[in-house]
Amino acid sequence: xxxxxxxxxxxxxxxxxxxxxxxxxxxxxxxxxxxxxxxxxxxxxxxxxxxxxxxxxxxxxxxxxxxxxxxxxxxxxxxxxxxxxxxxxxxxxxxxxxxxxxxxxxxxxxxxxxx
Amino acid sequence: xxxxxxxxxxxxxxxxxxxxxxxxxxxxxxxxxxxxxxxxxxxxxxxxxxxxxxxxxxxxxxxxxxxxxxxxxxxxxxxxxxxxxxxxxxxxxxxxxxxxxxxxxxxx
Numbered sequence: 001x002x003x004x005x006x007x008x009x010x011x012x013x014x015x016x017x018x019x020x021x022x023x024x025x026x027x028x029x030x031x032x033x034x035x036x037x038x039x040x041x042x043x044x045x046x047x048x049x050x051x052x053x054x055x056x057x058x059x060x061x062x063x064x065x066x067x068x069x070x071x072x073x074x075x076x077x078x079x080x081x082x083x084x085x086x087x088x089x090x091x092x093x094x095x096x097x098x099x100x101x102x103x104x105x106x107x108x109x110x111x112x113x114x115x
Numbered sequence: 116x117x118x119x120x121x122x123x124x125x126x127x128x129x130x131x132x133x134x135x136x137x138x139x140x141x142x143x144x145x146x147x148x149x150x151x152x153x154x155x156x157x158x159x160x161x162x163x164x165x166x167x168x169x170x171x172x173x174x175x176x177x178x179x180x181x182x183x184x185x186x187x188x189x190x191x192x193x194x195x196x197x198x199x200x201x202x203x204x205x206x207x208x209x210x211x212x213x214x215x216x217x218x219x220x221x222x223x
Contacts, residue, residue: 004157033211042119042202042213043158056210091157098209100146100165106157 002026004107006092012113018080021110025073025094031055033104034067034077035091043091049075050098082114117143119214121203126220132191135217137203141184146206149177149188152216153199161188161201193221 005024013019025032030051035043046065047057051072060067064083069075079086089111093104119139127133139147146165150158162170164179164186176189188201200216 040215042204042215044213045210048210100206101163103148103160103163104211106159108157 004092004094004105006090006107006110008110009108010111010113012115013082015084015114016081018078019082019112020076020078021090021092021112023075023077023092023107025075025092026105029094029096029105030072031095031098031102032069032075033093033095034075035093037089037091037109039088046077048098055098079112082112084114087112087114117205117207117212119203119205119212121201121214121217123215124218124220126222127193129193129195129221129223131193132189133193133219135188135190135201135203135219137186137188137214139184139186139203139205139214141181143207144181144184144205145208147177147179147186148204148206148211149175149186150202150204150213151199152202158202190219195221195223197221 032049034046037043046060047067048055049069052069067077089109091109092107095102095104121137149161152158162177169178174191179186198221202216203214204211
């Protein structure tokens with residue numbers, strides 16, 4: 001089965017510019033996650049969707065970050081305007097559900113560099 | 116907070132056994148995952164523990180003690196390809212919280 005797809009793989013922008021990332025989860029996976037992984041740290045959950053509804057966005061900096069999952073499949077994450085500290089890898093993951101034992105499958109990530 | 120602690124780095128020799136420890140806050144615990152992450156790649160699932168005891172899967176085993184807030188990942192017969200970061204992740208409710216990862220270096 002195809003894995004989680006993300007694009008672009010790499011992005012370099014200047015501070016105060018905007019950027020968008022795209023994610024296509026594994027077919028049939030109802031739950032989709034966006035994580036931010038700063039170099040040397042573990043992934044930090046930004047937002048979690050169940051179908052097209054938001055389950056948890058408590059750690060999403062809502063003044064500059066936004067995400068949507070229209071039609072409960074693909075998702076986009078946007079940063080506007082970007083700051084230097086947003087430089088990180090943005091990982092998308094999906095799972096069949098939100099139950100305790102559901103394994104999350106990660107995409108290859110988008111490496112963002114803000115200069 | 117929901118701090119998850121694991122050693123920053125470990126070094127071991129090819130063919131040896133290594134144990135990577137993880138401690139976490141027990142309140143709200145709802146399962147523990149171990150992931151492997153090679154440099155520049157996405158995390159991949161290794162194991163899942165929700166009950167006390169040892170789960171074995173080939174060369175990899177994971178142990179959990181819920182009362183102590185403690186888990187370890189055991190890697191046997193180390194191979195060079197096992198050089199990677201190992202992430203301990205704890206589920207609190209429906210949310211997965213990751214530790215910073217342990218970088219394992221396998222030397223020949």
